[in-house]
Amino acid sequence: MPSPRASWAVERLLPLPGHGPVLRNQTLSARDGVIEGIVPTTGENVQAGSLAMPAFANAHDHGRGLPTLSCGIPDGPLELWVSRLGVEPHTLSFLNTACAFARMAQSGIGAAVHCHNTQNGRTLLQEAQGVAKAAKAVGIRIAFAVPFAGENPFVYESSAPFRDIFDYPDQFPALSASRYRRSLQEGLDITDALAELESETFHVQYGPVGPQWTDRATLEAISARSASxxxxxxxxxxxxxxxxxxADATFPEGIVNYFDKIGLLSPRLTLAHGVWLRPDEIELLTARGVLLSCNISSNMRLASGLPPISTIIDKNMKFGIGLDGMSLEDDDDILREARLLRGLMQTTQPGILGPGDSRISTPVCFNALMRTGRESITGPDNGGLLEEGRPADMVIVNTDRVLPYEIPDAILPELLLTRLTRRDVRTLVVNGNTIVDNGKCQTIPQEDMEKELHDIVQRALKQATASYADTVPWEEHIRRYYSDSLHTNGQ
Ligand SMILES: [Zn+2]
Structure with a gap:
């Protein structure tokens, strides 16, 4: 059934900030999820201070209804932090992800990758169905990455099993606990079953969690499946x-070369983080059209380092922006994330040439925020640009706070990237549907659901028999494993 026509009249419209003109007093209309027209209107029809631009894309996330700090899990180096996730309270996947998606929507995020962390390995399909229901209820575009994992559950093992470094392993039941592990076939079957739920706004992807957590047979099977x-x-x-x-110790030929050999590198692949990529690896990934998600806040909070952004830009690698469930202030403010990325560009390429100049870095960041990052969710779909015939995904902000008087249009994109935050987001439209209006999510009872989630987590934390404090002796062993270079055969 064709959807009714909807329209929005705005004072300013930027088809893609930093690229092209600032249009005044425009009405954008949409039908069936597509922009039907953008035409001039009179000043009386528009709301003062309203500014429309393409919706933002969150190129990498985990859909956590409550940030991990709220679950009693402190930030830290990734390898320790991952082990702390074991004390995260279990919640219903629908409730958890609906709260996360609604919070993203309020930040102007119209599309996000959801890398699913399973709570119970045996019920992934049911958890995934809950996420699909949440995506549909909230209405933003979600790509569900089906997790394929199982290798190296505690540390990245090379020569010595982790268990061998414990003097009294029996005091750590996790070491010998039997763990359910999905087979490759089960993972592929779940992907196929979920594919039946795909729609304009729900996409299913293969999500090998990382090479250190996935065996070669899985990576090779996924490469072949993706190609077909x-x-x-x-x-x-x-x-x-x-x-x-x-990876260097485990793949002497170079892990990126191995990926290339098995056909994993293609424009269908998104890599999250890439903090430690070397120039020759960036070159090969770029040549194969691979997309990167830069997740600066997460890299800072999990002590990972920072991506080599100047090389990424020099080599012309495609990249988007991801929050990874770890935004700087735990509020999913992707505008701040884009600002951090611009700061990184300007400090790692200082001087009068290149992206050290904000007239260059600002358009690059908006492009990553609105267009390239979106590809990691939808693939190339013509979105991320407000023009007739393109997907009707748009954010409308109120500029009263950040733009108290007229400035030249040429400076407007830079001012927006410098000053806007999620609190300025008034409206989010995805696929022609209004998801957020007047700053509030219109599609789910967000406050009630957040309260329910808070109550569940609070109750679980009160009743928990284990807490983060119990992981300290465990973490000492993890530190020792790596400080003794056991993950690299002692190299
Ligand atoms: Zn992640």
């Missing part, structure tokens, strides 16, 4: 130095 089905792949890669060291 066209389905995208989303994978963490080179987030930390320890991961790079493990």
């Amino acid at each position: 089905t066209g389905r995208r792949i989303h994978m963490h890669f080179f987030e930390t130095r320890l991961q790079q060291e493990w």
Whole structure:
């Protein structure tokens, strides 16, 4: 059934900030999820201070309804932090992700990758169905990355099993606990079953969690499946130095060369992080059209390092912006994330040439925020640009706070990137539907659901028999494993 026509009249419209003109007093209309027209209107029809631009894309996330700090889990180096996630309270996947997606929507995020962290390995399909229901209820575009993992559950093992370094292993039941591990076939079957739920706004992707957590047979099978089905792949890669060291020891031919050999590198692949990528690896990834998600806040909070952004730009690698469930202030403010990225560009390429100049870095950041990052969710779909015939995904902000008087249009994009935050977001439209209006999510009872989630987590934390404090002796062993270079055969 065709959807009714909807329209929005705004004072300013930027088809893509930093690229092209600032249009005044415009009405954008949409039908069936597509922009039908953008035409001039009179000043009386528009709301003062309203400014429309393409919706933002969150190129890498985990859909956490409550940030990990709210679950009693402190930030830290990734390899320790991952082990702390074991004390995260279990919640319903629908409730958890609906709260996360609604909060993203209030930040102007119209599309996000959801890398699913399973709570119970045996019920992934049900959890995924809950996420699909949440995506549909909230209405933003979600790419669900089906997790494929199981290797190296505690540390990145090379020569010595982790268990061997414990003097009294029996005091650590996790070491010998039997763990359920999905087979490759189960993962592929779940992907196929979920594919039946795909829609304009829900996409299913292969999500090998990272090479250190996935065996070669899985990576090779996923490469082949992706090539034959066209389905995208989303994978963490080179987030930390320890991961790079493990990969160098485990793949003497070079892990990126191995990826290339098995056909993993293609425009269908998104890599998250890439903090420790080397120039020759960036060159090969770029040549194969691989997309990168830069997740600066997460890299800072999990002590991972920072991506080599100047090389990424020099080599012309495509990149988007991801929050990774770890935004700087735990509020999913992707505008701040884009600002951080611009700051990184300007400090790692200082001087009068290149992106050290904000007239260059600002358009690059908006492009990553609105267009390139979006590809990691939808693939190339013509979105991320407000023009007739393109997807009707748009954010409308109120500029009263950030723009008290007229400035030249040429400076407007830079001012927006410098000053806007999520609190300025008034409206989010995705696929022609209004998801956020007047700053409030219109599609789910957000406050009630957040309260329910808070109550569940609070109750679980009160009743928990284990807390973060119990992980300290465990973490000492993790530190020892890496300080003795056991993850690299002692190299
Ligand atoms: Zn992640």
